[in-house]
Every structure is written in structure tokens, then in C-alpha cells.
Amino acid sequence: MKAILLLEDGTVFSGRPIGARGEKCGEAVFNTSMSGYQEILTDPSYYEQIITMTYPLIGNYGANKVDLESKKSFVSGFIVKENCPYPSSWRSEMSLDEFLKSQNIVGMEGIDTRKLVRHLRTKGAMRAIISSVDSDIDSLKKKLADYPGLLGRDIVSDVSTRTQYSWTKGVTDVLSGVENNPPKKYRVVAYDYGIKHNILRLLCSQGFDVTVVPADTSAEDVLSMKPDGVFLSNGPGDPAPLKYAIGNIKKLLGKVPVFGICLGHQLLAIALGAKSYKLKFGHRGANHPVKNLDNDQIEVTCQNHGFCIDLDSIKGVDVETTHINLNDNTLAGIRCRELKAFAVQYHPEASPGPHDSRYLFDYFRELIESDKA
Numbered sequence: 001m002k003a004i005l006l007l008e009d010g011t012v013f014s015g016r017p018i019g020a021r022g023e024k025c026g027e028a029v030f031n032t033s034m035s036g037y038q039e040i041l042t043d044p045s046y047y048e049q050i051i052t053m054t055y056p057l058i059g060n061y062g063a064n065k066v067d068l069e070s071k072k073s074f075v076s077g078f079i080v081k082e083n084c085p086y087p088s089s090w091r092s093e094m095s096l097d098e099f100l101k102s103q104n105i106v107g108m109e110g111i112d113t114r115k116l117v118r119h120l121r122t123k124g125a126m127r128a129i130i131s132s133v134d135s136d137i138d139s140l141k142k143k144l145a146d147y148p149g150l151l152g153r154d155i156v157s158d159v160s161t162r163t164q165y166s167w168t169k170g171v172t173d174v175l176s177g178v179e180n181n182p183p184k185k186y187r188v189v190a191y192d193y194g195i196k197h198n199i200l201r202l203l204c205s206q207g208f209d210v211t212v213v214p215a216d217t218s219a220e221d222v223l224s225m226k227p228d229g230v231f232l233s234n235g236p237g238d239p240a241p242l243k244y245a246i247g248n249i250k251k252l253l254g255k256v257p258v259f260g261i262c263l264g265h266q267l268l269a270i271a272l273g274a275k276s277y278k279l280k281f282g283h284r285g286a287n288h289p290v291k292n293l294d295n296d297q298i299e300v301t302c303q304n305h306g307f308c309i310d311l312d313s314i315k316g317v318d319v320e321t322t323h324i325n326l327n328d329n330t331l332a333g334i335r336c337r338e339l340k341a342f343a344v345q346y347h348p349e350a351s352p353g354p355h356d357s358r359y360l361f362d363y364f365r366e367l368i369e370s371d372k373a
């Protein structure tokens with residue numbers, strides 16, 4: 001049986017199945033990272049997305065049980081040009097194919113991924129279905145017609161934790177095994193809209209006592225925990241329908257310093273009066289240039305978003321633009337000094353990706369310290 005990818009415009013790609021056999025709908029998107037596939041596959045922001053990697057050989061260093069960004073994968077499908085069946089790395093515990101099977105991810109290899117990516121860049125990200133159990137195109141078209149897509153839906157509630165928990169692990173050096181876990185000085189409450197583990201590790205390594213709370217936790221409940229700072233996480237889907245989250249952020253602003261990443265950035269900006277929109281094909285990869293307007297330096301960043309905040313919509317609001325995406329000049333970072341709140345549209349925790357933007361975690365601690373002074 002072949003694996004099929006059917007796009008909403010009727011385009012069909014037919015390849016070899018890898019990973020779990022099955023069928024799922026999602027949004028077809030592409031990622032330009034050359035490595036980091038395991039972290040990408042376990043980033044909850046990719047919930048309901050069928051990811052195509054632009055790099056032609058994926059799986060060459062295998063997979064393990066450590067490099068996970070959440071408890072499990074939420075992606076709808078994974079497509080590569082060539083899946084490497086013979087991984088080589090001292091850290092590898094299984095092949096990519098085995099990893100995909102263990103996470104129940106439907107995969108496909110052996111298609112012209114350049115053609116697919118050029119198509120998505122030209123036409124935009126699309127609703128799609130991937131199947132390795134049904135190759136009847138008419139039947140797949142019927143199933144895809146029922147898939148609503150991401151716009152206007154709250155899918156955060158599907159990936160957020162149901163119960164509050166403490167996070168106690170810091171960043172650990174892969175070679176030495178040494179963990180950076182300093183004594184805890186400040187308390188941070190982190191909203192889990194689909195949070196990645198490396199964000200939690202980096203917060204812990206800043207000396208924060210981190211409590212993770214469900215996405216719908218009320219501002220009153222968060223304030224009753226007496227946090228020194230509140231963190232707004234990344235997460236899947238459209239920010240605009242998340243009215244409960246936006247309402248809670250509005251109530252927290254001015255009472256406690258706030259730091260947001262990706263979906264957290266979008267929610268903070270909307271709470272401050274801005275508007276979001278859907279990008280044509282999104283930004284996904286570990287090699288996207290961003291300009292820091294504070295010092296005119298360029299950061300190479302990790303990105304994964306399909307929505308964005310309208311730069312013009314923040315103009316009338318008391319918010320500064322701090323970062324700009326250099327690929328298309330879209331908004332990449334904001335700050336509101338008066339309310340001690342800031343956020344970036346990209347992923348400073350990387351995982352996968354360069355560490356250029358890690359200073360933002362130091363900045364959060366400094367902001368909290370200045371709030372206490």
C-alpha cells in the first residue's frame with residue numbers, strides 16, 4: 001500500500017509509507033530545519049499539522065527517549081524526501097521509522113518534497129489528508145471535506161495540561177551530564193498552551209521555581225499563587241478564538257511581569273489591543289533571521305508559526321516593536337515597558353535551533369528583579 005497526501009486544491013502526492021500506518025487530516029506545512037526532527041515532532045505547536053521537511057535526508061542520527069519537547073507527539077503527519085534507515089549517533093536508541101511508529105505518526109517518504117514546498121509557498125498552507133490505509137482519492141476527498149482547518153478554532157485545550165504541576169529540571173549538558181539548576185529565587189507561573197520542555201528547563205535554569213498551569217486557569221487563581229512573573233507559552237492553532245486566555249492576560253498585565261513566546265506573544269499582543277492574521281505559508285525552521293531593534297544585531301532563530309500579529313495594529317497601542325523578521329518584515333517581538341511585559345514571535349529556547357536568542361530568558365529574570373527593586 002502506498003502513502004498518499006491529498007491537498008485541498010486536489011493535488012496528490014504518492015510515496016512510500018513510513019512510521020505508523022493510518023490516516024489523519026491537518027494543515028500541510030513545511031519546515032526548513034536541517035536537523036532537530038525529533039524536537040519538531042514533539043512540539044505541541046504542530047498539533048493538527050502535516051510537516052514536510054525541506055532538507056532531503058532525515059533520520060540520519062536516529063531518535064532517543066530524551067530529546068522530547070512534550071510527553072508525546074501531536075503532529076498529524078510527517079513527510080521526508082528520504083528517510084535514513086541506518087542512523088548513526090552515540091545517542092541514538094531507535095530509527096526515525098521506529099520513533100514514528102512509537103508515537104503513532106503517519107509518515108511518508110520518496111516524494112518530490114521540493115515540488116510540494118514550492119506548491120505550498122505559491123498557493124499557501126492548505127488543509128490536507130495523509131493516508132497509508134486508503135488510496136482511493138475520491139474517498140480521501142470526502143474525508144478531507146469534513147476537516148475544518150485551524151482558523152477560528154480553539155485547539156489549545158486538546159494539548160494543555162489538565163492539572164497544575166511543578167517543573168524541576170534545568171538544562172543538562174549533553175556531554176558532561178551536568179545540570180544547570182541553581183537555587184530558586186523567584187516564582188514563575190507558566191501557562192501551558194502547548195508548552196515545550198526546553199522552555200521549562202531554561203526557566204528552571206534561571207533560578208525560577210516553575211509552576212505550570214492549565215491554559216484556562218483564571219488570572220485570580222494565578223495571582224493567588226503570588227508569582228514574581230508569569231510566562232505565556234507557545235501552542236497550536238489560531239490565537240484569536242482564545243478569548244479566555246486573552247481575558248486572563250488582560251487581568252494579569254500591570255500586576256506581574258509577563259514574558260510570552262510564539263502563541264504567548266500573539267495572545268499578549270491581542271490583550272494589548274492588536275490583531276492577528278494568518279500568514280500565507282508560515283515560518284517554520286531553525287534558520288530564520290530576525291533583527292533586534294534595540295542593538296541592530298541579527299539573530300538566527302527557530303520559528304514555528306502560521307499566524308502573526310499585524311504590525312500596523314500595534315501602532316496605536318502603547319507597545320514598542322523590538323524585533324522584526326528579516327525574511328518578510330513581519331513583527332517578531334514586542335515590549336510594553338510600563339506594564340513590564342515582552343514577547344517574541346519566534347522560539348528563543350530553540351530546541352531545535354541556534355542559541356542566539358537565549359538572552360531573552362536573562363531579560364525576563366532582570367525584569368522580575370527590577371520589579372522587586
Ligand SMILES: NC(=O)CC[C@H](N)C(=O)O
Nearest residue numbers: 234235237262263306307
Ligand atoms: N509555536 C507557536 O506557538 C505557534 C503559534 C500559533 N499556533 C501559530 O501558528 O502562529
